[in-house]
Amino acid sequence: MQRDMVSDPFSFTPLNFNEFQDGYGSIQEDHAVFQGEHGFSAILRGMDTLPTAEEQNQQDDFNFDHFMLEEFNFEPVPQPKQLCQETREPKNKQVLPSSLASLELLSSYGRWFKRVEKQNISRSVETSVSPQKLSTEEIVRLAGARYIQHSTTQWLDDACIPMHPYGFGFGILSEEEYRDVELAQFLLAAAERVGCQQFVRASMLLFHLQWNPSGGGGSPVQRVVFHFAQALLERIRRETGGGKVALDECENKNQERELVEKLKSDTNMALICHQKIPFNQVMQFAGVQAIVEHVAFQTKIHFINLDIGCGVKCTTLMQALAERNERQVELLKITTIGLKGKTELEKTGKRLVSFAESLNLPFLYKVVFVKSIVEIKVEQFDVEDDEAVAVYCPNVLRTMVSDSDSLEHLMRVMRKIRPTIMIVLELEANHNSPSFVNRFIEALFFYAAYFDCIETCMKQDYECRMRIEGILSEGIRNIVALEDGERKVRNVKIDVWRRFFARYRMVETTFSESSLYQANLVAKRFEYGNFCTVDKKGKCLIVGWRGTPIHSISAWKFL
Template identity: 45%
Template sequence: MAFDQHSYDVNSREVGSFRKLPQLWEEDDSGNKSMATDRLCFSTNYHQVEQQQLKDFHTLDALFLDNTSSFRSYEHQMQELANIESQYSELIKPKTNPKSTQETPNQDAVRYEVSGRKLSTDAVIRLGGERFIQSCSSSMNDISMPSHPYGTSFSGFSDQEARDIELIQNLLLSAEKVTQRQFQRSSKLLDWCDAISSSSGNPIQRLVHYYSKALREKIASESGIISSHGPGKNHVDNIEGRMMTPNPTTVSIYQKLPFFQAGQFSGVQALVDAVAGATEVHIIDLSIKHGAQCIILMQALLSQPNCPIEHLKITAVGTNFKEKIEQTGIRLKSFAESINLSFSFNMAMVGDMLNFKEDLLELDPEEALGVYSSYGLWGMIAQPDRLESLMKVIKNINPRVMVVSEVSANLNSPNFVNRFIEGLFFHGAFFDALEDCMDREDENRAITESQYLGEGIWSIMATEGAQRVVRHVNIHVWRKFFSRFGMKETELSMSSLYQAYLMAEKIPCGSSCTFDMDGECLIIGWKGSPIQCLSAWKFS
């Protein structure tokens, strides 16, 4: 996992390949972009389950909630259904190939979004959603529904594609019955889904398999049945614990899914850019895990021309897994010795993030200070007082930069429908990536899907309140939150952007990894579907 020194020699021709890609997003009235979840709104009696509007959007709790109600008035929803053709023509329009500035002009591009006339997982979800809405509207005799040229039949699709589209349609129907508390009807639909889906099938079958399990858990919970399944309340700790020590699964996923390496190398380069010219560097890592990013950082700092690094200090912040963090430190010290780098490793361990204080960091004014967080903040969204306490300390120490990488999806809405639709697209892209990058029989893929994705889907879809521990939000929410602390988003350098592109190019399936800019934030996706966002911040 050597840092590529050639990345510093960036010429304009190569950078031209790294360009802004079109995206299947839309802007709301406030100018924010979000996945078009309204396209798949359920045709339930919305006046019975209308979401209570959030009154105080200035509180930290409210900031991390999506207060855009999917359950609007029944009449308003009927009007949306009447306009379905124009809405869905946007959803299934051709995407621009990331390697070309030309869009495919023929109609096949409307259906086939990847090479080889194969429907992408994203396209299947959208077409299944279209058929779901059309099936819901068929009983509304008072509305004349226009016929969409591609969504009314399975003509032109393979038998498997037709089954996959129908599978998504019935999964959506089942979720709709859950929102209507028609649990018996929902269960019957899930029986059909379970007969067709599989944890070892194609991406759609695997996606539906885990979403069906989550819906059954939700039915059991809401109907008063005590469930014995699911990951429990320690899911965040379980994920962190698995990531603390290199193991075949985490190593395999890191090596084979291009968006992870792309984000990590780009984020490290943002750190290097911020501390350029300093001979003593101190990086505070909020999510050290097994320290792969630190090894990349060491190599990057040593490769700087005309400015040799004299000493690197890394401080790992944590609330548990002290022994594993110590082991990470030992590995990093050993690597630093092997490349003749003066290095020290500290730990700032607290039982509760409310107890995290500045004096735990052993700061030196002679050091260039940076903060790095790769998926280190989402676990505290359910505990906003802890997150706010952490950010106050970071503001006080005033680092040169804070680099943040998080999931690029809003999976924290208090509204089940919003989470369900957004989750389908996000997890669908992830299952699609696993299909392209790993063999179906790969044990590490099975572990990833069951222990990471499956348990996450369970938490997002089947739980509510304090029990729902998996809470991801998009860059727009993070911007609002960071603005509380006087943080200003800073531009990622061309070297940082090029690192992302370069790493994706080096992985066999990296051509499906896409890049886009949302303001100063880099959105790394899979075939156009956002997966993670990378941003750099400074304090005013």
């Protein structure tokens, strides 16, 4: 991709998102792969061992040097061929799982579970009461820890898979929890085989999951397993060529994706999610508080929302500005980008205009309609010199990670606008590893936590829960079934975005104690808000569920 470096002072070589992975990324994978059998033994022995401070510092330094020396490149990195093709396996030879880095990643989740489970067992002994029911993610963690324990012995023959984890030292489980652990183990084994391109063996393992109920029934674990198993089956059919079956399935998937897009614009569902699931309101109030603080002395405010949706999130800002006692707002302008759904965006505008009138708030609404992001121009936003511009970017950038032209163009436009503050919301997840199995493991634990949240918060809203899980299922499919350029949405963590934003001379600004207070206060108002966590990671906020990071919200300024 050629750029005119002279005429454009902010022209950069593209950034390779695949190079930067939180936790176990490409650097750790290289080390693990070359460790061989000794490395595998070390992984198993070191499951409860954390790196020393000196070792961690050395690793951080190495990562930093690697980042500085590596050429930036947006283009997707092709997945390297696996060395364990099933046609090359000698007969009667015991084959250990090949993705050692993936096993190390899996064992890192297992360490966390062992610490938690020891506490549960201790409480059980002290109170003589059965431990509290495990969450969806804890079930998956247990399955992962157990898969690691049996990886060198009992997983050598796919037809003989260890069942019933009695005596494993993880406390007392219910019958349903035992069954869920087994399902998750089968799923992990199948994913490992798919990663090694052993599609026949993977299909045999997935066959054991066929009795699992459909995506709408059963426990959250069973529903997560169902959606991941369906994505694995699609990947196998794509890899092996499914003929007419694959074509029919592709047509059905297109219809499902169209339905998902309609559901995303469903106002009623958006309101129910807003009322039941704490994530949106927690981030919304923290973000609005930060915006209000940065435009406190301005009377003309231009709010650019890059994905306005139903407009629910704008109402909080409108209320906050309408209630200002000093320096009353002379005009609030809200502008959004419209790539499609013109009718819905116009309806959103009418609702916001009506709401502004009820607050006696001077208001103007505008949609910048374009066919693609690269068509956006600064002039289309009609930014006045006396306006304070605030940009709100909710889960938009991740949809452009695989499209370097669009992402780069958007950032250049934002830089020219030079907003007073830019609020960025993204999923705090690493689903962009070039290693399929690593990507699968990260996604499995992330979605397990998300499904647990939906199950907990929306027990009485079956239809809405089903719709949300349908949207999440499309996200799972994007990560698991698709590869390279087909994966349009790429989730990366805040540390990756920090490196990316630095290229555009953006500096991160911290959230005030008031913003953090607002976020925690909102979480406590929800029935199950105690499970929603709000923590600081550097200057940004991480919103999670039962300790698992789900979203990041960060604030930025342009130098």
